[in-house]
Amino acid sequence: MNELKRALPVIAAHFILAAAGCLVWALLVDIPESLISPFILGYRLRYAFLKFTDLVPALFISGIMLGYSMAFGKFQNHATGRWSHELFETLKFSFVLSLSAVSVFIILSEGIAPFMDSRIQQYGTLSEDYSGNISVATDFRSQGRYLEAELHAQAALQIWPESADAAKLLNDIRYDAADKSGVSAYAIPPAGSSGTVRAPGASGLTVLDAISQAREYTDAEDFFSAHYYAMLAYKLARETDPNKQVALRVAAEAWNHISSMPDSAAVRSDSRLFSIKRNGYDAIQREDWLRAYYIFSSLQDEENSSDDGLYDPDVERLFDIARDGLVGSYFFLDETVGIEPFEAARDVFFIVRHNDGTSSVVFFRGIAYKKESGRDMAYLRGFEYARFDEYGECRYRILVPYVKMLPYRSGDSGTVPQFLLHSVDRSQPGLDSVPQVLSGSVDEPMQNTLVLDMPYSDMHLVISANRGIPSMTLADLLRFGKKADTYGFSGTLIQSEIVYRLAEPFLVLILSVYALIIAWKFRFLPNMLFKAWWVLFVPVFPAVSWFAFDAARYFLRLFIIPVVTWFPSFSVPIMLAVATLIFIGASMTFFGQRGD
Structure with a gap:
């Protein structure tokens, strides 16, 4: 317990100094040029958090090496036998400390980091949208297309409400429109309420x-x-x-x-x-x-x-x-006005394989979620859908500017996604947006609604997978693993990531034990006076720890690939068994140390 008390301040100092260093680095590092002012601070803070999270295992291992090498100094002048009580107590308390560090790392990397990373990506996307809307609005204004210009200028203001450039551009567009027509500039009608959604004949009446x-x-x-x-x-x-x-x-x-x-x-x-x-x-x-x-x-x-x-x-x-x-x-058409800046994901692609051998291919450029009257819904931009027969021939392919997605109760299939493909104007008939048939032919009912044969909850999983497998949480990976091939993703890749995520905490524990062994072998002499020049070598410990941990992760991934390929059903038990054996071996090695 005394060794833990001596080592703990050193470990804490590692984390505090690293957090400060990550923050300073994030404030000084170059950021994407396209990033607009209101997102810069949030981008830098989240960037610092992600960098710190990535360093946590290496910082802990370095803290173990340096902290315990100082704490073990008291054993330098007296003999310590193998399998001694002192070594057992040291390993016991360091194991508890390691479990605490691993728990913190899991919370940061699995619970918080994915949301931080998603937000950073959103900052970049919204900044590009802002610049694009300003550019397009300027072009439309020069062409005298004031309605389209105002739409894009207002979209830019939705992203950055305090933007002086966007506000000036919007005022200039309205002034030009009024000057040309002799009336006030075009105004976007406010999106009205679409009313309470209830299907006639299914309102619960007996x-x-x-x-x-x-x-x-x-x-x-x-x-x-x-x-x-x-x-x-x-x-x-x-x-x-x-x-x-x-x-x-x-x-x-x-x-x-x-x-x-x-x-x-x-x-x-x-x-x-x-x-x-x-x-x-x-x-x-x-x-x-x-x-x-x-x-x-x-x-x-x-x-x-x-x-x-x-x-x-x-x-x-x-x-x-x-x-x-x-x-x-x-x-209604006006439901989609101005929602592009609030899209949660972009460029989503997946496949739905059906039991009869046919398949559906879905792609959309963006999705914005909304809750209305307690009901989940979403709007999908640039929706493309293709249906293939069992021989891989395309039956038809459609493109829709916007579709509305709702959860739909479908008998034994449970809740599935339903897409409304046909949008209409609130007051003027004929101003419809209907699917454009790119190839093949589509039945008339299919031009209004489309139901996908997949659980509604799986939409979240395929959208997360499109952001990148490493950005998915472990919980999402576990739910998605057996379904990945069905939706056109690599099941082997998903399973490899699952095994890696489960094995990584064991890797931290194993390297922590080896750090204890190194600390024991190079323990400080008792009553050794501190020398100022030692401070110059302090950064070496985190650097070496980072290199060792990164190399270990690399070899871990190399080992996982054949295990998952050859034993897909037993890859997790095999990996956990191997990690446990290595941990036991490392612990035995530590117990086998002795003092001279």
């Missing part, structure tokens, strides 16, 4: 609940809603359910009222309005949600612009139904 709702609306003479809920009950009921016929009778009664008493369903006595509402309601019944949405959206606009002050509750209710149906298969 058959009896829907019939009850239909009767309540019938009593209130809201026959459109009555018919809708009655037909919903009819669809929900099984063929043998007697309530199916009850629902049909309630629906027929409501429809008779709709057909014979048009004016009673409208607040304004307007047969044209009733005819439009009926067409919209017919579209709802056919589940033509897009047509129904635009019909009731235009009716709402007419009501809002009318001066008569009359209000039709049917329009609002049916508009809500149409909108909720719409968002199950479409999304």
